[in-house]
Amino acid sequence: MAGPVPSTDLVADVLAGRTRGIARLITRAEAGGAECRPALAEIYRHTGRAHVVGMTGVPGSGKSTLVRALAQALRANGRTVAVVAIDPSSPFSGGAILGDRIRMNDIAADPGIFIRSMATRGALGGLARATLDAVDLLDAAGFDLVIIETVGVGQDEVDVVQAAHTTAVISAPGLGDDIQAIKAGILEIADIHVVSKCDRADANKTVTDLKQMLMLGLPASLDGQWPAPVIATSAETGEGVGELVTEIDRHRAYLDESGRIGDQRRRIAERRTLKIAEEIIRSRFVARRAGAVAGMLERVCARDLDPHSAALQLLHTLHEDRDDDQNA
């Protein structure tokens, strides 16, 4: 007779910081159903306290290892930490491939640390939305810091990291040219530059190159008032991890004292709302694709209607007939 616990009944669990309630609501947020939406709306009212830190870097940069070291250092410092990691797994199967979950396991026994991998959700999207729902839940649950760990490639990943208050971009010595080129594209979102694997002999060159680029004003920082520091770290020896904690705190203090945190919150709200609006459009589209929309798409296939005109018609059709928003 009893169905699953209604999501709204889990809100109190989350606000009390109970792991099981948090994990269940994240899973429901990931599934994207309508049932959990009132709960997430209520949770949202209790957010805004946690400091959200984005940690991003190209594949091979030692990101996961560094996030683990950072989480441990923050715990040693008396803070509670949650990590939301985005798996660079298949956009089709949604299956997790990377071993982040496993690699993080050895610190998962501590109740002051919460770790969660998000799987990508395919062409329908929703990864960024679900990830930020998870950040809300962890914020409302009282974690002092919430770390979003993501590979620094692709618009979705950049969107997610843009929802952090402080973003650290991780560079590593000894990566190939192509990798370095991609990395260059994300350097400008860095509030803090981290060079990993500084136990390696060639790491000094990476630090020097990065400092020189910054001295030349390349890339220009998105926040001209804050000179992004460069920190040499080694997850092996622990070098620089304490300094990373210090710089994260210093950046947060800067945001608060300068008033920049207000601009940042507005920008985050804007991006997030727009992203959800897009997801709603996709969802309405999927619900209608067999009906009103099918004939229009046939005309596009027949070269009888161009895709831009079709898109304008589509938006009109979806708006006129939006009774399925409970599934959006």
Next chain:
Amino acid sequence: MAGPVPSTDLVADVLAGRTRGIARLITRAEAGGAECRPALAEIYRHTGRAHVVGMTGVPGSGKSTLVRALAQALRANGRTVAVVAIDPSSPFSGGAILGDRIRMNDIAADPGIFIRSMATRGALGGLARATLDAVDLLDAAGFDLVIIETVGVGQDEVDVVQAAHTTAVISAPGLGDDIQAIKAGILEIADIHVVSKCDRADANKTVTDLKQMLMLGLPASLDGQWPAPVIATSAETGEGVGELVTEIDRHRAYLDESGRIGDQRRRIAERRTLKIAEEIIRSRFVARRAGAVAGMLERVCARDLDPHSAALQLLHTLHEDRDDDQNA
């Protein structure tokens, strides 16, 4: 007195295959203005003849070198070829970093080859839309094959490659674990698997590993009827490039003979129309963000309104007040 040539006046140039008209209209499509839209709608009526090939692989897979070798082999075969390459450059500055343009230059003197790099266009998006506009222009201009070259990471890139009739995924020997994991995520979109750098000693293992994975049914192919071949190539020695041409042609013949090409065209039209609809929403949003939308976002910042409810209100507001669609 005379302004710039209206885009509609360039349509005849494109249909006659004149490079200058093609290049100018691609630039206008990239800028995303409304002026070129009637021209692109007209161009669209003349598309559907070219075979569109997606070439994708992780950074370091030797993608650009292989695309160059493939383009040369196709030319030697009497076919005309256009390449649209997506730069994995900054989503913020839009600046090109990779040297694809330069690397391709040595074959750019041949009028039967057209090469174009697309820059990513930032948070407003539009990369996928502009890339497919460019493919339309090259298709209508009469190129036999249009190759879309893209790094195989991120939803935007996957969306673009899904607009190809034949997708080749490039693997390379000797990449790190993290890189291989990302690659695993795109293997299932492959109609053809290509292993590059087969002049290297460790390439055999990559070929064997891939064949074993496929024998185990991992990853499952998206098209169960077509067993994706594995081709060992070396752009250095030319090994396997001829075989790649043969397999691309064989896949196209399969699509035509099986009737799968019809399903594929419908799926491409669907994804493309939806993507443009999303871009229109973003564009309307940008035009309204200082006005009606600002107050609503303030309420989101104040935790007085949750982002999902805000997104629903936003869609309603943008629909009611959409007189700026000429800029969409």
